[in-house]
Amino acid sequence: MTETPEKSQRLTDLMRFAQDGDGKAYFDLLRAVTPMLRAAARRQYPVYNRQDVEDVVQDILMSLHAARATYDPERPFIPWLMGIARNRIADAVRRHARRAAHEQIVEQVPETLLDPGANMSTDVYRDPEALRRAIDGLPNQQRRAMELLKLREMSLKEAAAVSGTSVGALKIAVHRAMGTLREVLSKGT
């Protein structure tokens, strides 16, 4: 990563102010480093789509936040940042490789299942209007968890960061929401 000495110094200053509690400096710092992180993720994680890259960038930002006490203003900022970025990107690559190893590519996805009961529930979930109504009827917390995890397809930690709740609470909310939806949709058939 080649950055001008001025930019490097500016980032170092922003981080120092941020460590002292300046929220504006911290906001500016995160905004300033995000394009660098995105470029690094694209460079080291070249085969993945835009959303995958964005997931990695968000993971790096959260890791930076968690590790911000370890930064020593006497040392340059960019090697510190890139140390975190490399670690998170390497983890993302490992996760992707593990996932890919368990995926099976099929030429044609079967449209029906042998078990008639299974087909019935599939049809129920294919009624988007009924599903939308059922989701709208969920309690606030469950609806929010469904939106973040199932509709926006965020990971648990991202959803927890965005919603301000714990991963455990999100898991419980989704579990309950799924139960309620299953019940509501099966009554409708």
Add this chain to the structure above:
Amino acid sequence: MNLETDDLIELLATRHQPIRRLAPPRNRALHWLSIALCSVAAVVVLMSPRDDLAAKLTDTRFLIEEVAALATAVAAAFSAFCLIVPGHSRAVALLPTPSLAIWLGSLGQGCWQAWLNFGDEAWRLSPDWVCLPAIAVVGAIPALTMVVMLRRGAPIAPRLTVILGALAAAALGNVGLRLFHPQDASLMVLVWQFGSVALLSLLAGWGGRQILAWRHVGSA
């Protein structure tokens, strides 16, 4: 910029509070060493120092091995504290190598000397299973202190960091053990004591990813 990433940045900035910077690795290593030495000294006193300790303190080989083990502990602790700060080169993990080599070299030389003096008799190894739990007990408080201190950093290389942290605690545990456990045959020390230090370090490193993991969800 992606909207979700913008949201995240805003959220992180909103929740941001002033933070206490982590002290430099050298200071943290000294801090750890002061706690660890006190706890090891307390265990040695509780277990009663060996009767021939005064004589052993004039034995050059004993002193070399004790100093080398202590130096290994200090270097490994410093390396571990460096590795939890992003941006440090992993080459810092090699710092304990010279003292480790002196420690091993002295034990190896002792084995060679014993073989010259006693022939095949020198290779007789009797079981001494007490070394493994004893080193674990003497090194327990240093190890726990190390884990607590390492968890304040970033798990950039968790396995390597935990191996080094465990090596620091176990090496110090071995320094303490030799002050109350009268076992001086080089082969016995090499297999049962040095072997226990190596085994404990590797076992801890195996669980490194569980001991040191990113916890940013909780703090975000």
